[in-house]
Amino acid sequence: MFDTRIAAAAALICLSLAAQAQTTVKDPWVRATVAGQKATGMFGQLSxxxxxxxxxxxxxxxxxxxxxxxxxxxxxxxxxxxxxxxLPAGKAVDLKPGGYHVMLMDLKQPLKAGETVPLTLVVEGAGGKRESVEVKAVVKAPDASHAKH
Ligand SMILES: [Cu+2]
Structure with a gap:
């Protein structure tokens, strides 16, 4: 049976791919969590x-x-x-600890170093056109040098 919802979704995906991959995310990572921790941050460089x-x-x-x-x-x-x-045109924007970040809350499971977390970022361009950016962020343990302070 032909499912129009799937067809519509597929058409949307094709359209968004055709509408040029405008935004890239370099070195995406997520801070690892410990048991019971319900929130963490995703970082990287958006362009x-x-x-x-x-x-x-x-x-x-x-x-x-x-x-x-x-x-x-x-x-x-x-x-x-x-x-x-x-996100100014052609200018990289850093998401980093102490600055901007994508906050993940109400975590469903602990995130262990070495795992990969899939994320979808929605970027609105000129004229309100929206682009979905699929990101695979690597989970990293909190910076050991910070723990020393
Ligand atoms: Cu936050």
Whole structure:
């Protein structure tokens, strides 16, 4: 039987592939978690050829995925959700600890170093055209040099 929903989905995938892979993610990684930890961050370097903004993200390992910004509020590090992250045309934007990150919350399982986490990033380009970027992020243990401080 012909399923129109599958056909529509396939057509959408073809369209989005045809609409040039504008955005790339270099060295995507996710911070490993320990048992009981329900949240972590995904980092990497985003580049959009034509420019756009990261407006949403999702992952099968997390119930909630948000775009976050970390900044100093007086003497404390504060994290807040932002509606979108600007990606200037041709300019790499770093997602890194202490700055912007994709926040994975309501984790369904612990994430161990060496595993791979699939994510879908949604980037909105000029004219509101949306592009889905599939990312395979490597899980890495927290930086040992940070633990020493
Ligand atoms: Cu966060």
């Amino acid at each position: 959009s050829a034509a420019g756009g903004k990261l407006v949403a993200a999702s992952s099968p390992v997390a119930g909630i995925v948000e775009i976050h910004e970390m900044s100093m509020d007086g003497t404390t590090m504060k994290m807040r959700a932002v509606p979108a992250l600007d």
